[in-house]
Amino acid sequence: MIGLGAGRPDRIVAVGAHCDDIAIGAGGTLLTLCHTRPGIRVDALVLSGGGTEREQEEQAALAAFCPDADLRLTVLKLPDGRMPVHWEEAKAAVEELRARTDPDLILAPRTDDAHQDHRGLAQLIPTAFRDHLVLGYEIVKWDGDLGRMTAYQPLSAQIAEEKVRLLQEHYASQRHRPWYDREAFLGLARIRGIECHERYAEAFAATKITLNLGG
Template sequence: MIDLTTAALSEIAVLGAHCDDIAIGMGGTLLTVTRRHPGIRVRALVLTGGGTEREVEERKALDAFCPGADVELTVLDVPDGRAPAHWDAVKDGLSRFRRAVSPEVVFAPQRHDAHQDHRLLAELTPTEFRDHLTLGYEIIKWENDIGQPTLFHPLTTAVAEEKARLLGEHYPSQADHDWFDDLSFLGLSRLRGVQCRHPHAEAFVLEKAHLNFGGE
């Protein structure tokens, strides 16, 4: 498999509709990237959960998933499950966030996600981050929307297991969901690993990119 390798990263932006989306979709990638780039700036925006227990969970979780990074998190108070009805608030919050950050890579939900909140954020992200490499992560859940991504970030087994452990440790409010467990998270990352010939992986949908075949 041919590798695509970035230059050194100084800042990434990570976007989620709900507290836990980012960690579920790309927790292993966060662990890997922040350890490879000590001091990297991680700028995060979450649409829902502001001022609630979920925001407290998210702040502690992102600190754990981003060891040694400079993490700044903004959590809005858009009603959970009602983001499309609050389009203006989502667009305004995303626009303010965009003006405050300078990432080399943007991570967000992918636009074919079946959850309306995830999908709206995925659709609006490229309208603000027009000239950025934007990667859409996948969120395992009850809906049958797992797609066919073609971009994979390999994970070691140790990192995949650490991701699963941290999810259970930092999101106790989600423990009653029958899919929220180690088997689910490790099952998907193992499948994506099989598809790129590694023990585990997280997969992404590439929004748009330029190709430069060895030129200046």
Template sequence: MLGLAPVAGRPLRLALLGAHCDDVEIGCGGLVLDLAARGALGEVDVLVLASEPAREAESQAALAAFCAPATPAVRFGGLADGRLPGHWNETKDLLQDWAVACRAADVVLAPSPADAHQDHRLLGELVRTAFRDHLVLHYEIPKWDGDLGSARPSVYWPLTAEQLGRKYALLSEHYPSQRGHDWFREDTFRGLARLRGMECRADYAEAFGCPALVLRLS
């Protein structure tokens, strides 16, 4: 088992990429909460491509709560939900510009290139064109499309029941616009986390794909 350790005695710097407001918190919110609670979360840069003002306000509050006491630097692209492939140039430009600003990130977390949702999939495909020398982890998002078997996870972040409960409580508190969706339920997130936990001998876990990993002896 490999561990993720702070670099040179400092907290980890994260770059978090989402297609929509709430993607980051659903996909890797438990990891972020755990790092923050351990005092291991340093600079946090976030880019959300598809957004509109009401959802941006939800996202700002949610990300602040997940990252506390760290303060995330959040950018929004203001592009149309469900239409990112039709805005390929704008998406690519926003991603490249953001990548320059957070080049010092230790870990980049982004949607999966195997995700069935076109917005998620595009970002999953483009992220490594902007972050060629970084550790990139692709998170998963449960949805109606039923795509969770399309990419087998290779990286796990174990979570406790308390951490998972905190993750859902913050999602529910800060995203009232999503509460009416039948997938936006605690048992949805808990069920997936329990399955991933079983796969890594933990109570619960978030799971990720890793396209490339470079090992060095330091």
């Protein structure tokens, strides 16, 4: 396994189409970053759920997933499952996010995610953040779109367990879903850990990376 460092990020952006997307896809990575970089700035944008109980869940959850961080969360009111027909509003939100931050790292959905909301948001990110490191997170779902990933963030056993605990604690509205359980989240982390010779990991798709091998 070849390791490439991404420096020590001071600012990161995390985006999701729905409340809980960021936490499911990159919650362990957020915990790892925030534990090691107190005061790190996290600009988070979620396209749907605004004004509902889901926004309240997201506010509490991301505060827990980003301890000691400078967290700035925006939750919009776009309809769930309708992102393609609300392209202009989503595009404007991403552009506004870009105007207020210049991040070292972006955590976003994958461009080949089977869910149209996830995929649409992923396609918008490089139109505004054109020279940034974007890691596309994965979300386990019925569609069966998990694939071969290109980047891994190892998670300690403590972080992996904390991620699962926080997901179960803060997103009460999702507990009825048959896939929303400890076995699914920890199982995927274990599989991704196997792939990078670690106990647990989160995996990401990276479509473009510039190297500096000359130092």
